[in-house]
Amino acid sequence: MKRKKSLLTLWIVFSLAVFAAGCGGQQTTAPAASGEGQAETAGQTESAAGDGRITIGAALPDFDDKWLSYLQDGMKEYQATLPDVEVIYVDAMNDASKQLSQIENFISQQVDAIVIVPVDTVSVQNMVEKANQAQIPIVVVNRIYEGVEQATAYVGSESIKAGLMQMEEVAKLLNGKGNIAIMNGQMGHEAQIKRTEGNKQVIAQHPEMKVVLEGTGEWDRAKGMALMENWLQSGQQIDAVVSNNDEMAIGAIMALEAAGKLDDVVVAGVDATPDALEYVKAGKLQVTVFQDASGQGRGGLETAIKAAKGEAVEKFVWIPYELVTQENVDEYIQKWQ
Structure with missing residues (x-):
């Protein structure tokens, strides 16, 4: 009987031990399972919220364009002050279809906002529409066009004012009379259209001034x-060469100087680039109009970042033009130093 009781006691003790071990195992595995679940949820939350960084896609038409390189520098200098902002720069190489593909890539990458200097002002409308459909803010910089209000914002200068300021100064230098040759930038660009329009509005106000030659140098020094x-080979009398930008104007100066005719012709440009300012200081380029490339680049990026954060932005952010002549050229040289 005692033997049976002893066996019964051992069996009960064994059973209790197994039960306790089972309960202990459940208690140790439950928190572990809970911990894994919490870690996975935390990871999903962080991924959804992001790490606080803002990514901006910057679609530029041509990295080799001198003036646009200053605009890009303005973006990069501002970006350097913002540790939580990443900017992806892409070069369309003046190919509108390539720029469209780049915008589509930005959209698929789900960047927080896009800054675009359009290759042309026709194809950009489709790009803006695609960004809007993806609910990604898109800021157009430098090249304005009809319908730009569909973009989140436009940052730049009013091109017609550059043409007006430029030609008004040329008219003063010519005493309101003379033969004008106009060098156009790439045909169809908003700046080409509006700067030339401004030129011709001023010429129309002076009966003794007329356009005798007009052609495109496509913004390029060698082509200018x-x-x-x-x-010069045409033999046409030219009293002033009025160029849509400085690079073509410098090209014109080089040709005039080689022909020994620079002293007989007023040359005017737009942009007030560092190279152009040296020509102004030397008395070879009589007029240029400062277009703040760095200011436009900074303004475009700053506006895009605000939009990415959901902040209200101005629909149009105007960066004013400023007339530059030999009298004030040193002030503008200092701006680039």
């Missing part, structure tokens, strides 16, 4: 030089 060489 070649165009000027052709004009």
Whole structure:
């Protein structure tokens, strides 16, 4: 009987031990399972919320364009002050279809906002529409066009004012009379259209001034030089060369200087680039109009960041033009130093 009781006691003790071990195992595994679940949830939450960084896609038309390189520098200098902002720069190489593909890539990457300097002012409308459909803010910089209000914002200068300021100064230098040769930038660009329009509005106000030659140098120094060489060979009397930008104006100066005719012709440009300012200081380029490339780049990026954060932004952010002549050129040289 005692033997049976002893066996019964051992069996009860064994059973209790197994039960306790089982309960202990459940208690040790439950928190572990809970911990894994919490870690996974935390990871999902962090991924959804992001790490606090803002990513901006910057679509530029041509990295080799001198003036646009200053605009990009303005963006980069401002970006350097913002540790939580990443900017992805892409070069369309003046190819509108390539720029469209780049915008589509930005959208698929789900960037927080896009800054675009359009290759042209027609294809950009489709790009803006795609960004809007994806609910990604898109800021157009420098090249304005009809319908730009569909973008989140526009940052730039009013091109027609550059043409007006430029030609008004040329008219003063010519005493309101003379033959004008106009060098156009790339045809169809908003700046080409509006700067030339401003030129012609001023010319129309002076009966003794007229346009005798007009052609495109496509914003390029070498092409501006070649165009000027052709004009010189035509034998047409030219009193002023009025260029849509400084690079073509410098090309014209080089051709005129080689022909020994620079002293007889007023040359005017737009942008007030560092190279152009040296020509102004030397008395070879009589007029240029300062277009704040760095200011436009900074303004475009700053506006895009605000939009990415959900802050209200101005629909139009205007960066004013400023007339530059030999009298005030030193002030503008200092701006680039």
